Amino acid sequence: MATPASVIAAAAAPPTPGRPSIIGPASGPEPPFPLRMEGRVISGFGRGSKELGIPTANLPVDASATPWISDFKSGVYFGWASLQLPASPATPSTTTNNGFTVYPMVMSIGYNPFYRNTVRSAEVHVLHSFAADFYGAPMRLLIAGFIREEKDYAGLEALIADINFDCEVARASVARPAWTPRELFSGSSSNSSSSSADPSKDGQEGGTLDGAWLLRPWSEKAQETTAPATGGDGTA
Template identity: 30%
Template structure:
């Protein structure tokens, strides 16, 4: 099936509840005090994150407590290295939804600024986790790092936590079942930078998606007989240039497609742009939000001996994309109701 209507039913009660964004901890609500916590950027909410959350959720339930996820905005790497392009694996809405779906009760977003970034690890545990959140316990990966210059680690957390009345449980990092490579957001980004979409999706436990506004392009795709919906991304070269099999969600319609991310070397070799040709679809989409779900990498971007040769190749790309999408065993994000919360806000 190439085109269908997405159900609007959300998974689980309260699963679309937005995260609580805090500039400071002065007015921390009572409902987020006295629970178990998990801490991290949780970008992508990959299988490793979900394993930690599920274990922490079990502990919290046994102690009749809530599970609180503490995360940050902006991403610490974006704050500390502002000139480096960081490929986003989730936005805050997706992150909050996926964390709740995994077992979190409340999602807290702390403003990551110079004050927070300069806080030593021990001060963070004492001042934030124990004093402000009144946390009963924390579950973290054994490779957990935190605090000023990421000097704090899991061993330090396990050492100082119990003396402050904090239960600390450390669990080994999850690994990719196909390669035995440790699963991390950094590893997922590295896979996407190489065009290894299947590996990235396997680590995420779902297909990677990106949401953006459809903008006017140069209409060249229409002239070639393959009209495209164009999205400005800001990815730079952090996503591999090339052709992808994708699915899209726009106006509650799910459809298959072929996407090109790159600089269009056949024509202008300009700034990187995401262009999506939606199969078996026609209509005016300008100004609408679209979510693109990446299924597979088909080939690198390249030049051709002629425009006709390029058109022939695009036709083959479309056929190959249909084949990949039809045979892919990974569950589509759009086949659950996850994507409904990402429709235009």
């Protein structure tokens, strides 16, 4: 697929001045984080790849399943996503933790003022290259922190530049041990003795964040309905 001209132009555009390159203290997420969200991936507005060069996997914004989201500030967040994808020669599975693999992610929750959306959406950009779409796949999010508020932009290039910087901020922020699920390295999930390690983590210091919830068995009847957890089983 050809790269959109707006994406090429955005490569030379700077992000909004004065933005921090890393979020939160080295000691790990601070209340109310981390937060949990889960569901099956749904289709979005169809512009992530086409216009922005940044594919997204959307989840329903459902207050009955995710009570905290109704009063939560719109904006850009970061953390971890776990996906249950079928293995194939093009996208082999790297884990047997109930079929889930964990990846860093950045996401927006809100209306996206640039596009004048009238419906609130949760759009997740998983920081990994996939060979195919995965609509309908089970996805869990461990939302570790807040990057910035959503804003309008004078042009598409400025929007893309800020999104690309969001991705850099997310990668840098979750790379620290207290922000990284220990299950990525130890495979210490209560459901499996094998690792869900991302190959890109080779050589990185092991994490201490509890990510067991990301890897537990999927149940359509057990969608997460709690506010932020305070420890133990995880907490996006």
